[in-house]
Amino acid sequence: MKLRLLLSLLALIVLEVYAQSDDEKQLRAIYDMALTNGKAYDWLNHLSNQIGGRLSGSVQAQQAVDYTKRQLDSIGLDRVWLQPVRVPKWVRGTPEFAYIETKPGITTNVPICALGGSVATPDVGLKANIVEVQGIEELATLGKEKLQGKIVFYNRPMDPTLINTFQAYSGCVDQRYSGAAEAGKYGAAGVIVRSMNLRLDDYPHAGAMSYGDTPEDQRIPAAAISTKAAELLSTTLKLNPDIKFYFKQNCKQLPDVESYNVIGEIRGSQFPNEIILVGGHLDSWDLGDGTHDDGAGVVQSMDVLRLIRANGYRPKRTLRVVLFMNEENGLRGGKKYAEVAKSKGETHVFALESDAGGFTPRGFSLDCSDENYAQVLGWKSLFEPYLIHMFVRNGSGADINPLKDENLVLAGLRPDSQRYFDHHHSENDTFEHVNKRELELGAATMASLVYLMDKYGTVRSDKVKG
Amino acid sequence: MKLRLLLSLLALIVLEVYAQSDDEKQLRAIYDMALTNGKAYDWLNHLSNQIGGRLSGSVQAQQAVDYTKRQLDSIGLDRVWLQPVRVPKWVRGTPEFAYIETKPGITTNVPICALGGSVATPDVGLKANIVEVQGIEELATLGKEKLQGKIVFYNRPMDPTLINTFQAYSGCVDQRYSGAAEAGKYGAAGVIVRSMNLRLDDYPHAGAMSYGDTPEDQRIPAAAISTKAAELLSTTLKLNPDIKFYFKQNCKQLPDVESYNVIGEIRGSQFPNEIILVGGHLDSWDLGDGTHDDGAGVVQSMDVLRLIRANGYRPKRTLRVVLFMNEENGLRGGKKYAEVAKSKGETHVFALESDAGGFTPRGFSLDCSDENYAQVLGWKSLFEPYLIHMFVRNGSGADINPLKDENLVLAGLRPDSQRYFDHHHSENDTFEHVNKRELELGAATMASLVYLMDKYGTVRSDKVKG
Numbered sequence: 019m020k021l022r023l024l025l026s027l028l029a030l031i032v033l034e035v036y037a038q039s040d041d042e043k044q045l046r047a048i049y050d051m052a053l054t055n056g057k058a059y060d061w062l063n064h065l066s067n068q069i070g071g072r073l074s075g076s077v078q079a080q081q082a083v084d085y086t087k088r089q090l091d092s093i094g095l096d097r098v099w100l101q102p103v104r105v106p107k108w109v110r111g112t113p114e115f116a117y118i119e120t121k122p123g124i125t126t127n128v129p130i131c132a133l134g135g136s137v138a139t140p141d142v143g144l145k146a147n148i149v150e151v152q153g154i155e156e157l158a159t160l161g162k163e164k165l166q167g168k169i170v171f172y173n174r175p176m177d178p179t180l181i182n183t184f185q186a187y188s189g190c191v192d193q194r195y196s197g198a199a200e201a202g203k204y205g206a207a208g209v210i211v212r213s214m215n216l217r218l219d220d221y222p223h224a225g226a227m228s229y230g231d232t233p234e235d236q237r238i239p240a241a242a243i244s245t246k247a248a249e250l251l252s253t254t255l256k257l258n259p260d261i262k263f264y265f266k267q268n269c270k271q272l273p274d275v276e277s278y279n280v281i282g283e284i285r286g287s288q289f290p291n292e293i294i295l296v297g298g299h300l301d302s303w304d305l306g307d308g309t310h311d312d313g314a315g316v317v318q319s320m321d322v323l324r325l326i327r328a329n330g331y332r333p334k335r336t337l338r339v340v341l342f343m344n345e346e347n348g349l350r351g352g353k354k355y356a357e358v359a360k361s362k363g364e365t366h367v368f369a370l371e372s373d374a375g376g377f378t379p380r381g382f383s384l385d386c387s388d389e390n391y392a393q394v395l396g397w398k399s400l401f402e403p404y405l406i407h408m409f410v411r412n413g414s415g416a417d418i419n420p421l422k423d424e425n426l427v428l429a430g431l432r433p434d435s436q437r438y439f440d441h442h443h444s445e446n447d448t449f450e451h452v453n454k455r456e457l458e459l460g461a462a463t464m465a466s467l468v469y470l471m472d473k474y475g476t477v478r479s480d481k482v483k484g
Numbered sequence: 485m486k487l488r489l490l491l492s493l494l495a496l497i498v499l500e501v502y503a504q505s506d507d508e509k510q511l512r513a514i515y516d517m518a519l520t521n522g523k524a525y526d527w528l529n530h531l532s533n534q535i536g537g538r539l540s541g542s543v544q545a546q547q548a549v550d551y552t553k554r555q556l557d558s559i560g561l562d563r564v565w566l567q568p569v570r571v572p573k574w575v576r577g578t579p580e581f582a583y584i585e586t587k588p589g590i591t592t593n594v595p596i597c598a599l600g601g602s603v604a605t606p607d608v609g610l611k612a613n614i615v616e617v618q619g620i621e622e623l624a625t626l627g628k629e630k631l632q633g634k635i636v637f638y639n640r641p642m643d644p645t646l647i648n649t650f651q652a653y654s655g656c657v658d659q660r661y662s663g664a665a666e667a668g669k670y671g672a673a674g675v676i677v678r679s680m681n682l683r684l685d686d687y688p689h690a691g692a693m694s695y696g697d698t699p700e701d702q703r704i705p706a707a708a709i710s711t712k713a714a715e716l717l718s719t720t721l722k723l724n725p726d727i728k729f730y731f732k733q734n735c736k737q738l739p740d741v742e743s744y745n746v747i748g749e750i751r752g753s754q755f756p757n758e759i760i761l762v763g764g765h766l767d768s769w770d771l772g773d774g775t776h777d778d779g780a781g782v783v784q785s786m787d788v789l790r791l792i793r794a795n796g797y798r799p800k801r802t803l804r805v806v807l808f809m810n811e812e813n814g815l816r817g818g819k820k821y822a823e824v825a826k827s828k829g830e831t832h833v834f835a836l837e838s839d840a841g842g843f844t845p846r847g848f849s850l851d852c853s854d855e856n857y858a859q860v861l862g863w864k865s866l867f868e869p870y871l872i873h874m875f876v877r878n879g880s881g882a883d884i885n886p887l888k889d890e891n892l893v894l895a896g897l898r899p900d901s902q903r904y905f906d907h908h909h910s911e912n913d914t915f916e917h918v919n920k921r922e923l924e925l926g927a928a929t930m931a932s933l934v935y936l937m938d939k940y941g942t943v944r945s946d947k948v949k950g
Contacts, residue, residue: 407873
């Protein structure tokens with residue numbers, strides 16, 4: 019009996035070692051293929067340089083739908099289709115224009131851009147005194163008498179001491195998202211928001227804003243100002259609080275239009291009803307070419323389905339790549355996908371999004387149960403040769419979040435974040451700022467986790483089967 | 485008795501927790517100061533943009549000596565001095581020129597640069613048939629009859645599947661360093677070496693080569709060719725092995741000149757005779773402005789001495805910053821420093837070099853005893869909030885290696901390596917490719933390890949004291 023036990027244990031250990039080395043080999047094959055024969059960089063080159071910025075509802079967004087569908091059609095998936103989704107169509111109009119007026123006739127031009135969803139200024143532009151605040155909470159202290167008819171200038175910078183720059187972003191973005199709705203309540207005429215950028219430079223950064231339930235006739239225009247111009251404006255205000263600020267923008271919201279999520283899948287050989295999703299978002303802002311946000315995530319997700327078949331691996335579960343439309347200003351693609359999945363009774367076991375730039379991958383964030391987190395941690399040593407060390411909890415991706423369910427493991431790729439906000443939503447988000455190897459390493463890192471999830475299943479789905 | 489033991493243990497635990505939280509605070513203060521009040525970026529801006537490439541023996545190298553000494557004089561160290569060192573002076577001369585000649589009169593220009601230390605071609609240039617090889621070992625197979633009078637083209641690329649790009653570099657650099665000396669033995673007329681670059685682009689990458697003991701009159705000229713041109717040349721050769729290659733360069737080796745290591749120190753308050761060294765190298769190649777190699781290491785090292793005094797910390801040991809001259813083509817600065825240290829009987833306990841680029845820091849490589857390695861691993865959790873995970877053995881820095889001694893802990897900062905060889909030794913190593921935060925995080929990471937080494941001492945030096 020003791021001998022049998024010993025032999026069983028020995029057999030288990032041998033199996034374990036064998037499995038481990040099998041996984042090591044598969045990960046090595048995935049990384050090798052990504053680094054020597056990856057498709058992500060060429061696809062991104064096309065999306066960025068041949069198509070460019072892909073604002074929801076734009077011609078470029080449609081070109082991106084057509085292009086990525088064609089590419090997915092060409093890599094031998096079992097099925098590729100378009101999922102219709104109606105999206106908002108906001109257009110920037112002619113280039114915005116702004117200046118600081120220190121005395122009548124003495125002006126300094128400054129770079130601004132309308133925030134996504136903002137209304138236009140009057141045709142002649144808007145000129146008013148300007149009040150600098152460090153955040154929304156200051157408005158109540160200032161009150162209507164100090165804000166009525168003024169332009170509110172939100173100037174709280176991102177905190178440079180936070181190592182994870184996304185945390186610094188979270189700490190500021192309320193100014194951009196809700197600043198106009200809140201300032202409008204005090205009778206402000208418009209708002210100018212310091213760009214969400216840790217660097218001092220001349221690029222204004224776009225991004226979504228919302229008027230909440232503000233009636234249409236009470237909505238005030240909102241624009242982002244570059245970080246260098248924000249510093250200039252702030253210093254000028256300290257010297258003379260009576261200066262005026264002028265800006266003009268003629269952006270507008272048009273009726274919703276039809277667009278698409280682009281979807282492709284490889285049907286699972288053993289558990290076809292268990293779906294593993296990998297994705298990014300096809301739309302971007304219009305100022306740059308959307309390379310890091312989120313062309314990178316799109317092409318990495320597309321390549322995951324190709325890479326996972328390195329060494330002839332045949333997925334047990336259904337692997338689905340979803341290129342979501344309208345993450346930036348509506349999340350309609352993500353919501354539609356979840357709605358359709360629910361109505362069809364589909365079971366998603368794992369969903370992974372890449373939407374934090376195409377920089378060197380550092381790890382994953384995981385939004386899942388303790389058991390599933392422990393399962394992923396058990397694979398940590400497999401990722402070490404690829405310098406993937408970060409396995410943190412909470413946070414995945416905006417597009418996959420509507421799928422959230424206790425049985426589902428949600429995850430986000432976590433690339434190095436230091437450079438991300440130099441580019442994000444600005445004219446500086448362009449192809450020359452992505453490094454081919456870094457992009458490919460990200461795709462391989464995603465494919466590796468997808469492979470492991472496919473091979474072993476998630477803890478919960480195993481229990482369900484058991 | 486049991487109670488006393490328990491109480492002692494409890495006291496130890498309390499002390500440990502207290503010490504830990506003290507260290508956590510000090511590291512936080514160091515990172516905060518680097519990210520909000522760092523000097524490294526401004527210093528690097530001057531070195532790169534106001535001075536530029538700093539080849540040993542050049543006017544720019546002397547300007548860098550003067551500038552960094554002035555800056556060290558201004559940050560309140562106890563002592564700053566120049567250590568004389570004679571360095572080789574190799575000059576590139578007029579721009580190199582090269583073409584592929586497919587038929588007489590039908591030529592395609594290609595970007596090359598002379599390798600550091602190479603002799604010139606004849607005044608009219610050198611034109612010959614070209615033989616492609618994948619490495620030095622192929623020469624013996626080809627033999628004199630196939631190589632006599634030919635230009636040998638070393639075209640083994642860096643291996644893209646290696647995650648650590650420095651390993652890929654090590655696997656190729658023999659072609660650059662010894663390629664000419666070896667090909668010369670078979671009567672070759674010259675050598676062209678594929679640039680050490682993982683990317684396909686138009687920049688030729690310089691770097692040191694050596695003729696070993698080849699007599700002067702038998703030395704053949706050597707140049708690097710850009711990776712794109714190497715691909716072009718290789719394809720052209722496959723179509724027609726009879727093509728000719730022409731190149732012209734008039735570089736030369738002048739007599740040695742006087743130069744300096746720049747040194748500054750803070751005298752230790754308790755163990756002034758135990759020296760902790762932090763450094764980088766002041767010289768660079770001449771093609772770019774030497775931002776990543778190694779302006780970054782220079783300014784990070786300079787800032788370490790300033791940062792460590794964040795929160796009023798007073799070093800117990802003597803902290804010394806050493807800016808070495810001539811790492812690139814002679815290592816004379818490193819050798820001289822070690823020689824002087826030995827002759828004075830100085831005791832170095834820890835030496836840390838930053839010479840792998842100013843990218844996001846990932847960790848350290850450590851060249852030390854098992855005990856000292858274990859000591860550093862014990863601090864790993866202190867570094868986790870800053871996403872510093874890599875603590876690998878072997879390798880530190882070229883300049884500090886001559887100090888090697890069993891009592892000394894040698895270390896190198898390990899930044900993310902993916903982009904490094906896009907820039908290294910080429911016209912593409914320029915200031916706009918460094919990110920301020922990444923550079924500052926590197927300085928803070930170095931200062932943190934220096935602080936811990938200073939506070940606790942290295943295992944061996946404690947034993948010596950005990």
